């Protein structure tokens with residue numbers, strides 16, 4: 001099932017030592033917008049910097065793969081100290097593949113983490129890697145995003161009604 005994530009968590013902050021150990025995960029392919037930061041926000045969401053430090057302490061390899069442009073991704077990735085691939089073209093797999101190669105990570109120890117079914121989850125599933133779907137930090141109000149979310153909720157019965165739309 002291409003649309004189905006392996007795990008469904010509230011936020012990246014829920015990825016902790018226990019979760020990683022239990023699932024044999026040592027490498028994370030991280031989405032950027034709405035996963036580590038609000039869309040377009042130059043700073044990371046609260047708690048993300050500390051979470052990244054904890055992941056590093058645990059020896060977890062990490063790399064950002066974003067579909068957004070270099071202009072958006074580079075400054076924030078630099079701030080977070082994360083190597084990255086911009087224009088990642090998820091759900092195509094080449095960005096994820098490149099990230100895994102760079103980390104020297106194989107499929108069994110990698111997780112693709114993101115907030116969107118049609119890019120992050122599908123990309124991971126195409127690649128044959130386990131995925132974590134997180135709830136987006138911020139729900140965009142543009143019609144394209146709304147349409148995508150609507151489609152996601154139809155496909156996956158995802159309930160956004162409890163989330164605040166700013």
Ligand SMILES: [Mg+2]
Pocket residue numbers: 031032033034035114115116
């Ligand atoms: Mg995203």
